[in-house]
Amino acid sequence: MAPAPRWVEAINKALSHPDNKGKVIYQVATVDARNVPHVRSQVHRAFLNPDGRPDLPLLVTSTDARSPKVTQIRANQRVELAWWMEGSQDQFRLSGFVRIFPSPTFKGASSPTPLPAEALGLKALEESSFDWDAKRIALFNKMSPTMRASWCVPYPPGAPLGNSDEQKDWPHEVPVDPESEEDKKNVETAQSNFALMLFEPVVVDWAALGVQPNRRTIFTREGEDWREQPVVP
Secondary structure, three states, X not given: OOOOOHHHHHHHHHHOOHHHOOOOXXXXXXXXXXXXXXXXXXEOOEEEOOOOOOOOOEEEEEEEOOOHHXXXXXXXXXXXXXXEEOOOOEEEEEEEEEEEEOOOOOOOOOOOOOOOOOOHHHHHHHHOOOOHHHHHHHHHHOOOHXXXXXXXXXXXXXXXXXXXXXXXXXXOOOOOOOOOHHHHHHHHHHHXXXXXXXXXXXXXXXXXXXXXXXXXXXXXXXOXXXXXXXXXX
């Protein structure tokens, strides 16, 4: 069994640094069908890998299935992620593939985004009949009431807003244990718009700037192995 790449340990070590508490937000860049780049911040939720394949780590996050990024990723599954952890002065840039799994009840395109041929980890999970929707629901159930409400907004992210007063009528919280019919409806709406997003890196650029001299290493996946190349910081 091939071991986990060293960059995973480096990320986990950086996350455990006392001054990096809460540094779980990274920037994800996509390219649309016109080759125009788009970047946004997202929250890292966990690592995931196929059973018996620690060499194929994936990063787990989420998105609104109505977001423009989903359309962009349907056109181009290659993305890059940048993660700066100020406390330890570590920067990770990860390049690879992403796949999004909307809810089967989503009113738009509910099928997953395409599976890239080079995405070995995503492919291994697919071949093992991994339950994507169970993972999506489990992730949704961990969200706070305030976060859940963000998927209840009646319009897609980025849609024109005619009157800001309208926002006052939108749900501000969607409870974990709904009791009223309205709350139950909001949970159903939020869960329908909530999508699982998995990122599979194939190149990782780690700059360790908290040490002297600074160190920078590029990890490149080659089959089941990860090649490490020290480079100039």
